[in-house]
Amino acid sequence: MKSDDQARREAKPAPTENVRLVVSDMDGTLLTPKKQVTPATLAAIGQLREAGVPVCLVSSRPPPGISMYFEALGLKTPYAGLNGAIVFDAEGRTVSSLALPQDALRDALDMLNVHGVDAWLFCGSDWIVGDVTGAYVQHEQAAIRVEPIVASEGFDPWLDKVGKLAGSSSDYDLLARLEGEIGALLEGRAHVARSSPYYLDITPEQATKGYALKQLAGMFGIAPHEVACLGDMRNDIAMFEVAGLSIAMGNATDEVASYAHVRTASNEDEGWARAIETYVLPRVAGAKGSSS
Structure with a gap:
């Protein structure tokens, strides 16, 4: 079979x-594990440019x-x-x-919270975290060079403009399971997929x-x-x-x-x-x- x-x-x-x-894609694809671009990749982009391919x-x-x-x-x-x-x-x-519907956002935040997964909001160019000491905050900051905004009094001020909710955890198996569970919970309201073993991305359905x-x-x-x-x-x-x-x-x-x-x-x-x-x-x- x-x-x-x-x-x-x-x-x-x-x-x-x-x-x-x-x-x-960038991470895991265009970039090396150290987030660098190799001379061979630059040469390949140059060949595409010469051939008229953006x-x-x-x-x-x-x-x-x-x-x-x-x-x-x-x-x-x-x-x-x-x-x-x-x-x-x-x-x-x-x-x-595009922005996540607030009902879907709140349901996903509840699920992440129940399982002890750090939740981050991305609103345009802004990155909002609940805990700046979270396990992957420093890693993400080094990768994207954006200073996180700390939501010391909760996420409510941003809930109407969230383009992506990310759950971060060192428990890869948990995130794999939550990908299915949250995906089922938000079916028809949001798109749910892991962007790395330690990040679960929740975005508007479209x-x-x-x-x-x-x-x-x-x-x-x-x-x-x-x-x-x-x-x-x-x-x-x-x-x-x-x-x-x-x-x-x-x-x-x-x-x-x-x-x-x-x-x-x-x-x-x-x-x-x-x-x-x-x-x-x-x-x-x-x-x-x-x-x-």
Whole structure:
């Protein structure tokens, strides 16, 4: 009997033969485990630029945690933060902004609190925490270079403008279980997916990376089936399902990878650059090495 992963992979439509846009996740994908960009990745972005293929970033990060890499990457393209809850054009102007319904937000906060999971709110570029000494606060601050706002009297002042609620915990199994339980509780009201083993992201129902990919492609007049995307976590599955070419990183789980067309090396082994060279550039008309 076929496994669910095998059946899913075999049922997936064939990948596109024409790529005009690349949409990429950041952590675990474009960035190394030390949150760095390698020379090989920069060279691959340069090859795409020469071939006329834009690269857009879509991440669970808040906007400042994405734009901080633009200069190093040489990018000035539209991008999406908070898993698609906020989308910007190339000039940094907000194109789309979504907020969690307050009833869904309160239900999720109650669930996280019952299980002792630290809750964070993301409202545009603001990051609000209840406890600045939480286990992953310092880690997140180093990654996104945003100073958290401490909600010493509770989250109520922000509840009408939350683009993402994140639960953070060192109990990976607990977060995996809560992904299913909170997902069932909020079905039809919010999208629930882990963005790392230690982060559980809860966003507006429409705010997924699949939604973001469609928004970004639309700004260029490009259809989703002409987009290649790269990712590594469960929150990337939504864009794997709509892109014409979906590429899972080698560090992705087998389940996540089963939603993608192909799998590359890990983010510790130049997986992003290898994917561009092996799978994307041969599908770009006029690119060096293209079969078109």
